[in-house]
Amino acid sequence: MKKNKSSVKNKSLTCPGCKGDVYDSNLKRTLGRKVWLWGTVSSLKKEDLIHGNFQWACDSCFESGKALMGNPDVQLYCDFDPNLAYIDLEKTCEKCREVYVFKKEEQKYWYETLRFWIQSKPKHCLKCRQEVREEKQLNNELSILLKEKEKLTIQDMERLSEIYQEINKPDKSKYYKNLVEKAKRKNS
Ligand SMILES: [Zn+2]
Numbered sequence: 001m002k003k004n005k006s007s008v009k010n011k012s013l014t015c016p017g018c019k020g021d022v023y024d025s026n027l028k029r030t031l032g033r034k035v036w037l038w039g040t041v042s043s044l045k046k047e048d049l050i051h052g053n054f055q056w057a058c059d060s061c062f063e064s065g066k067a068l069m070g071n072p073d074v075q076l077y078c079d080f081d082p083n084l085a086y087i088d089l090e091k092t093c094e095k096c097r098e099v100y101v102f103k104k105e106e107q108k109y110w111y112e113t114l115r116f117w118i119q120s121k122p123k124h125c126l127k128c129r130q131e132v133r134e135e136k137q138l139n140n141e142l143s144i145l146l147k148e149k150e151k152l153t154i155q156d157m158e159r160l161s162e163i164y165q166e167i168n169k170p171d172k173s174k175y176y177k178n179l180v181e182k183a184k185r186k187n188s
């Protein structure tokens with residue numbers, strides 16, 4: 001009787017962290033954990049790991065520091081399984097196409113401190129994310145400066161020239177640089 005159940009019990013799983021075969025004895029920190037799933041508190045079973053899309057790791061990975069413990073209580077998830085563990089993930093940047101590592105510490109911060117939805121993933125590498133952010137900031141500054149074009153001071157125009165240079169619009173940069181020079185000549 002109940003042969004199916006025992007075959008699942010003795011079945012090994014491949015740990016996403018170390019890629020090794022792991023049995024229940026190496027899943028003590030995961031199996032039996034109480035997690036809020038589908039509107040009720042569940043005690044995690046091996047079947048959940050097999051059929052779900054949890055991020056998890058074996059005890060050895062936690063002990064060696066290869067994996068960080070995830071805390072579903074503070075994660076935002078609904079129709080997606082929470083992160084039981086964080087391990088470094090390799091991803092390809094959609095902007096520069098380079099492979100980068102989405103580090104476990106960064107993931108924990110992303111999902112548990114910033115509380116982004118569990119299924120959201122960064123599209124870009126850190127370098128490109130910084131570039132995108134800087135570009136956004138520059139564009140904001142630009143629209144503020146250009147709001148009252150007729151009231152631009154020399155410093156404003158100098159700044160406009162700099163910004164256009166930074167966002168790769170050399171013609172506009174040159175235009176404001178010329179205006180600055182003209183204004184300075186007039187003042188002297
Ligand atoms: Zn492992």
Ligand SMILES: [Zn+2]
Binds near residue numbers: 094095096125127129
């Ligand atoms: Zn990139």
